[in-house]
Amino acid sequence: MSRIINLPTGWKRKRLEKVAIIQTGIAKNQNSKEECIELPYLRVANVQDGYLDLSEIKIINIHKDKVNRYRLENGDVLLTEGGDFDKLGRGAVWEGQIQNCLHQNHVFAVRPNNHELLSSFLSAQTGSSYGKKYFLSCSKQSTNLASINSSQLKAFPVLLPPLSEQKAIATLLSTWDEAIDKTERLIQAKEASLKGQVQKLISQRCDFWPHIKPKKIFDTITEKNLPEEELLSVTQDRGVIPRSMLEGRVMSPDGTTASYKLIKRGDFAISLRSFQGGIEYSNYQGIVSPAYTVLRPKIELNRDFYRLFFKSYIFIEKYLNLAVIGIRDGKQISIPDFLSIKIPVPPFEEQKDIAETLSVCQQEIDLLKQLADKYKTQKRGLMQKMLTGEWRVKPEIVNQYMEA
Structure with missing residues (x-):
């Protein structure tokens, strides 16, 4: 770590192996x-940043005598060995x-000594900026991936900190988790x-609207050699946005941006993954x-x-599916094909009425997403301060978690 943290009175600094058992996972199927x-x-896909995604669970063959070696126990902290830079150190607590x-060999199961270390406290600390800085500093890195052993x-x-203070900190952070979870459920x-509104106002009317080829509706813009313009990124969830708004490490252009294309507010961009998420809109130049x-x-x-x-x-x-070429990971949009298919063009006033109705719903979603992002930012800041002892929980609150 580049900065030595001065611990407050009562806190200790210990190697993880001194207060927990680190268990590696099973590497492959057993054949007998x-x-x-x-x-x-x-698998790694199941372990997200602070939570578990259990929507898809795989099955593995294992020798019956080795089951106990790899079986997860309540309170295990699951940590992935690698991934994107901003995901390094991601993990969550297993609750049975x-x-x-x-668990597979790319997922560590860390079993804390519950007399010294609380599972939820460890998961928060490894996932905080403090933890991520450590893992990043010692990780093996490639172009956009990093891994630890x-x-x-x-x-x-x-x-x-003392166990009672760990419990107080974990409880405090959980209130932010609850707020984030509630907001994200509202977003869903x-x-x-x-x-449902799109289905009613667009899907059920599409066949009755005139259809025109996109090349008669849009110009393809190839204006280049504008290095003074802001560098933008095309994303599936936020449209076209400044790269400065992206979290984590973002690869910068290697060399000149002379070949980069101008995009203005109100333009659209067909991205490399448009066959999954559609065409993106730009609110920026x-x-x-x-x-x-x-x-x-x-x-018009x-x-x-x-x-x-x-x-x-x-x-x-x-x-858009009519313009998709390739299979599996090789899929992409054929621009000539897209420009030649016919898409619906409702009367302008109908476009306006539908947009106004749907925009109200979209604005509510956007505001909720901003609120969720605000909660996440607040939690990250709180984690950095509380998990390193820079900010302390009030003694009267900590005392509530003291064991009799």
Whole structure:
């Protein structure tokens, strides 16, 4: 670590291996059918940043005598060995959601000594900026990935307040988790409502609207050599935004940006993954990678209508899918094919009416997403201060967690 943290009175600094057992996972299927059994196991994809995604659980064959070696126990802190830079050190606490569940070799199971270290406290500390800085400093790195090994994890310098203070800090952080979870559930409900509105106002009317080829609606913009313009990124969840708004490490252009294309507010961008999430709208002016196709309306249309339509399920499945080429990981949009398919163009006033209705729903979703981001930012700041002892929980609150 680049900065030595001065611990407050009563806190200790210990290597993780001194206060927890670090367990590596099972590497592969066992082949002996007679002595093997099938059990569920967790992979890297199941371990997210602060929570577990159990929507898809794989099964693995394991020798019956080795089950206990890899079986997860309540309170285990699951940590991935690697991933994107901003995901390094991600983990969550296992609470026995699945019976007899194992873990693969790319997921560490850390079993704290509960007399010294609280599972929820450790999970928060490894996932905080303090933890991420440590893992990043000792990790093996490639272009956009980083990984750690068991030796580096064992050496992680845990900052240990008394157990009662750990409990108080973990409880305090959980209130932010509850606020974030509640807000994200509201977002999901609003998005389901918006999807229903799109179905009613767009999907059910599409076949009755005139259809025109995109090349008659949009110009493809190739204006270049504008190095003074702001560098933008094309994202599936936030549209076209400044790169400065992205969290974590973002790869900068290697060399000149002379070939980067100008995009203005109100333009659209076909991204590399548009076959999954649709065409993106730009609220900003700047330059984007030449890998993207920039579209600018050349006829009168309501940009808000097409901003919503280009992200709708019916557009992606019924229209954009006709321009997809390649299979599996090689999929991409064929721009000539896209420009030649016919898409609906409702009367302008109808576009406007639909956009106004749907925009109300979208604005509610956007505000909730901003609120969720605010909660997450507040929690990150709180974690950095509380988990390193820079800020302390009031003694009267800590005393409530003292064991009799």
